[in-house]
Amino acid sequence: MRYFLELAYRGTHYHGWQRQPNGISVQEVLENALSTILREPTALVGSGRTDTGVHAGQQFAHFDTDLTLPDTLIRSLNGMTPSDIAVYDCFPVAPDDHARFTATYRYYQYQLCRRKDPFRADLAYQFVFPLDVPRMNEAAALLLKHTDFESFSKVKTDVKTFNCRIDVAYWEQHPNGDLTFHVRADRFLRGMVRALVGTLLAVGQGRLSVADFGSIIDARDRKRAGRAAPAEGLSLVGVGYPDSVFTQRTTGPAQAF
Amino acid sequence: MRYFLELAYRGTHYHGWQRQPNGISVQEVLENALSTILREPTALVGSGRTDTGVHAGQQFAHFDTDLTLPDTLIRSLNGMTPSDIAVYDCFPVAPDDHARFTATYRYYQYQLCRRKDPFRADLAYQFVFPLDVPRMNEAAALLLKHTDFESFSKVKTDVKTFNCRIDVAYWEQHPNGDLTFHVRADRFLRGMVRALVGTLLAVGQGRLSVADFGSIIDARDRKRAGRAAPAEGLSLVGVGYPDSVFTQRTTGPAQAF
Numbered sequence: 001m002r003y004f005l006e007l008a009y010r011g012t013h014y015h016g017w018q019r020q021p022n023g024i025s026v027q028e029v030l031e032n033a034l035s036t037i038l039r040e041p042t043a044l045v046g047s048g049r050t051d052t053g054v055h056a057g058q059q060f061a062h063f064d065t066d067l068t069l070p071d072t073l074i075r076s077l078n079g080m081t082p083s084d085i086a087v088y089d090c091f092p093v094a095p096d097d098h099a100r101f102t103a104t105y106r107y108y109q110y111q112l113c114r115r116k117d118p119f120r121a122d123l124a125y126q127f128v129f130p131l132d133v134p135r136m137n138e139a140a141a142l143l144l145k146h147t148d149f150e151s152f153s154k155v156k157t158d159v160k161t162f163n164c165r166i167d168v169a170y171w172e173q174h175p176n177g178d179l180t181f182h183v184r185a186d187r188f189l190r191g192m193v194r195a196l197v198g199t200l201l202a203v204g205q206g207r208l209s210v211a212d213f214g215s216i217i218d219a220r221d222r223k224r225a226g227r228a229a230p231a232e233g234l235s236l237v238g239v240g241y242p243d244s245v246f247t248q249r250t251t252g253p254a255q256a257f
Numbered sequence: 258m259r260y261f262l263e264l265a266y267r268g269t270h271y272h273g274w275q276r277q278p279n280g281i282s283v284q285e286v287l288e289n290a291l292s293t294i295l296r297e298p299t300a301l302v303g304s305g306r307t308d309t310g311v312h313a314g315q316q317f318a319h320f321d322t323d324l325t326l327p328d329t330l331i332r333s334l335n336g337m338t339p340s341d342i343a344v345y346d347c348f349p350v351a352p353d354d355h356a357r358f359t360a361t362y363r364y365y366q367y368q369l370c371r372r373k374d375p376f377r378a379d380l381a382y383q384f385v386f387p388l389d390v391p392r393m394n395e396a397a398a399l400l401l402k403h404t405d406f407e408s409f410s411k412v413k414t415d416v417k418t419f420n421c422r423i424d425v426a427y428w429e430q431h432p433n434g435d436l437t438f439h440v441r442a443d444r445f446l447r448g449m450v451r452a453l454v455g456t457l458l459a460v461g462q463g464r465l466s467v468a469d470f471g472s473i474i475d476a477r478d479r480k481r482a483g484r485a486a487p488a489e490g491l492s493l494v495g496v497g498y499p500d501s502v503f504t505q506r507t508t509g510p511a512q513a514f
Binding site for chain 2: 007010035057078083085086088095115116117118119121122123151196
């Protein structure tokens with residue numbers, strides 16, 4: 001039987017989602033808790049990896065087991081994991097529903113705060129320099145018209161193509177001046193959102209024009225794009241699946257943060 | 258010349274606002290930074306103390322100096338202090354304006370989250386048991402009709418009276434089920450808000466009736482009230498002063514969190 005877990009984490013103290021030889025990952029913490037509760041080694045497959053220090057307001061992972069799950073599974077998982085990891089739901093899915101391959105989109109947000117904020121030091125990138133937000137949004141709109149994003153991918157990667165279908169990409173300005181970059185796509189390349197944000201910030205500062213941004217996309221060369229923005233501002237806030245995946249879910253969806 | 262500082266802090270890693278012999282306080286960190294920048298020992302007087310682990314979305318403190326302040330003072334203070342302390346403003350006041358004695362009210366919020374939240378682990382008290390919020394609000398309304406709150410004061414205290422004028426006291430329920438207790442008064446006794454919250458939670462759980470809550474106030478005996486709620490949920494979010502204090506302020510007020 002296959003189950004989906006819905007979870008969230010503050011990534012500050014983890015070497016990302018994915019198990020690592022040198023450093024604690026969210027996957028490892030959850031697999032250890034789950035294996036202890038089920039009393040059998042249980043592996044998790046996440047919807048995707050997140051980098052060191054990156055957060056998730058909504059992440060999914062699947063696992064397989066023939067055991068009957070205890071009713072207290074979610075409470076036990078939350079009790080056995082630290083305060084920066086939360087499990088919100090666990091529900092059965094079809095045997096071929098796959099947390100990674102069945103996902104239809106990933107939705108990320110990047111948080112910029114415009115002054116020192118003691119309550120969001122690890123949840124937002126503090127960026128105090130002036131920014132031309134309309135120009136950043138002009139550049140962001142170009143992302144919807146392209147499909148090859150090799151310029152924004154880490155060089156060491158084993159993907160076969162650099163194609164992504166981005167269907168949401170814009171900067172939201174909050175009343176207090178803080179900014180959120182929203183971006184959604186069927187898939188993302190390694191380091192892509194942070195490279196996009198870093199390059200869009202260069203546009204916002206006038207160091208690149210909107211036309212420059214377009215030619216960087218066309219160049220398909222990581223050296224042309226800007227520096228990656230820091231991990232602390234980035235959060236995976238939603239993962240999409242076909243409705244059929246949720247047929248046996250009993251609770252409502254968790255609120256994305 | 259006397260100046261007011263407006264500041265905020267995440268209290269998790271501090272032994273409260275007030276300088277302590279054994280443990281780092283927000284006051285000490287700020288006094289050290291200010292004294293370094295001004296190159297003379299400079300003492301801060303805060304609007305009031307906050308306990309270990311308690312936060313402040315808005316706190317004021319005053320200091321006296323005959324020096325001309327550098328234009329970069331706020332930036333320097335923010336650069337020299339850790340990410341969990343922020344200075345928002347500095348403005349001159351009249352010589353008899355006093356951060357503590359001129360204050361007309363203190364406004365606190367206590368945050369309860371109703372499920373595990375990785376992003377607010379140190380900013381809210383996780384309380385998952387059922388609560389009767391209307392009943393908690395009935396009890397909270399009694400606070401406006403009383404003035405002596407000895408039942409909610411720490412026993413070791415050197416105050417002359419236990420009188421406080423509470424003019425705001427209610428629980429707000431958020432769409433996701435989380436709760437915020439709002440309470441404002443001219444002064445608070447030591448440990449008072451956390452003792453009020455702990456006792457109101459006992460009312461919400463049905464362990465005390467609204468009438469019991471009234472008789473606890475009347476008893477003027479700390480042993481009658483409930484356990485203090487944990488520090489992490491509590492924040493000082495506003496301090497009031499007469500308008501005259503702000504005559505020479507150049508910026509707008511900081512947004513309370």
